[in-house]
Amino acid sequence: MTKLTVAAVQAAYVLMDRGATLAKVEELLADPAVQAADLVVFPEAFVPGTPIWIDGPPIWDGDEQWFAMLADQAVVVPSEATDRLGAAARQAGVYLVIGINEREAAGSTIYNTLLYFDANGNLLGKTYHAGVAGSSNRPGPALLVTLVTGAMNPWAPATTK
DSSP states (O other): OOOOOEEEOOOOOOTTOHHHHHHHHHHHHTSHHHHTSSEEEOOTTTBTOOOGGGGSSOOSTTHHHHHHHHHHHSBOSSSHHHHHHHHHHHHHTOEEEEEEEEEOSSSOOEEEEEEEEOTTSOEEEEEEEOOSTTOOOOOOTHHHHHHHHOOOOSSSOEEEO
């Protein structure tokens, strides 16, 4: 039987600061204790942080400014941010599953997405939430990791692509 060691990272992100949060991911993946794992899993919406104001009525004046910040700091896939995550997985020699807020390259729709990287730093795929215009159900290589780890975001039914 093959043994798989999984590290579940419990850490704080730097809210709405993609660059600083990516640096924190790189630092955490450089830890020898984390590198002892085969698979490293980070929390939902880790980059650039959980948009706590999004699930309810406006909680303070300026919600529009928070959304603009989220759209600015969200991760486009692929991008320099995903390149950094892949490089960090490769340097650590681990498979990486990490939650992000994803923004399409052209537009302002935000997806609650999980990215899956192999130990060579290749982006294997992603799962994201259905329910936005144009979403579809397209299984990909990420589906196997999703089934094995149970790595699904709790906000809504997920779709793989």
